[in-house]
Amino acid sequence: METDSLYPDADDVWMPESWPSTGDDSRSGLFDDVVPEYLGFPLSAEFQYVSVDNELHQILDEPVLEYSSFSRSAAFNEHFVDADGNAPDFNLITNDGVHFAVTASMLRSSSHNDFAGLLASSSSTATTSLSSPVLNLVLHGVYGLSPTIYAPSVDDLAAAVDALEPYGLSKKALLARDASLFQAVLMRAPSEPLACYSLAAHAELEDLAILISPYTLSLDLSALTNADADRIGPRYLRRLFFLHLGRVDALKRVLFSPPGLHPTTQDCSAEDQRPLGRAWALEVAGMSWDLSPNMSVISLETRARAVGSNVECIECLDCLEHRIRKLLVDWSLVKTTI
Structure with a gap:
């Protein structure tokens, strides 16, 4: 009509x-x-x-x-239509009273326990113990939608990841490398590396933990609390410490060798070249007090070039330049992930 x-x-x-x-x-x-x-x-x-x-x-x-x-949910309401063109036929209500309109068939196909039994009843409505931000993230994961426009907190992302298995959802599928929840956690890593690494470690998400680990290089591991260590777990905590300590040791090794000597000339004998080697050793000794696993290439180059501030021999400066280039290349090749 x-x-x-x-x-x-x-x-x-x-x-x-x-x-x-x-x-x-x-x-x-x-x-x-x-x-x-x-x-x-x-x-x-x-x-x-x-x-x-x-x-x-x-x-x-x-x-x-x-x-x-x-x-009601801004994303999952009565106007929502899934990728197959299905309109919502089931209403989920969160513990804070927000209504989410979903397609029961999609949840059933994604969950092995009828979404924690909520879909088993004959009613078209069920109440979940999840909060609205957490259920929003879970449903975005199920439907393959990106939740990044909501800028979810790491705590809500962690709660959503923890909720997957109780609701019969596959952690492997919903947290694959190209999945929306995986990318949402990874986007938070630069600003909250410890929280994101803890999330990945606690959920045993190997790929995610590896990608997040470079962002942890700015952390002071001595500031980790017992709660942090418990959530990360012994396996990933050990790998995190080995990453930090291993990079510091590697930096010491690539810094150790002084610049090479050039053939003696009328203006610069072998004895005249020794001060450059001593200046390098003194600079390295001073740097060893504050070496960090995330020392930048720019900082390293600046401090290395300071060694030649009083050198006048062109050949000595060429040797120093060659040594600095090798230092920067060697440091860039040191592993940055767990």
Whole structure:
């Protein structure tokens, strides 16, 4: 039947019994919408009687309408359609009261336990113990959608990863290298390397832990707490320490050798070249007090070039330049991952 209405008939849009209908599609947040709804009856009213054609009629004086609201997901609502064109037919309600409209068939195909048994009942609505930010991340993972526009916190990402197995979801599939949750965690690594590495280690996500580990080189491992160590676990904690200590030892080795000597000339004998070697040794000794696994190439080059500040021999400076180039190449080849 043709209609000029901008809105579909009520039968055309799926709505669970627990989902109040609304004509307002405004959105007031990244995760949920606050949807106002007039229930259409007065809470209180003053009654008057008026006479019309000698008959008394009761009228309401300044009725007060009840005003209620509920929250729904901005991404998973009644307008959501999955990749196969399926409209939502199931309503999940989080522990903070946010409604998520999903396709039960998609969740069943992704979960081996009916999404922790929530889909097993005959009802089209179920309540989950997850918070709205966490369920939002889990559902983005299931549907292969990127959650990065919501800038999820590492704590919420960790809770979402921890929730996968209890809800019968494959950690291997939803946290593969090209998966949206994998990329969301990796994007947080530069700003929160320890939290992201802890997440990957705790979940035993080898590929993710390897990619995050270079960002941990700026960390002071002596500041790790017992809680950090417990969550990371002995295997990944050992690999993290070996990465840091191994790079410091490697830096000491590539710094050790002084610049080479050039053939003696009339202006620069072998004895004249010794001060450059001594200056290099002194600079290396001074650097050894504050060597770090993430020492930058620029910092290393700057300190190495300071050795030649008082050298006038062109051949000696060429030897120093060759030594610096070798130092930078050797340092760039040292492994940066666990």
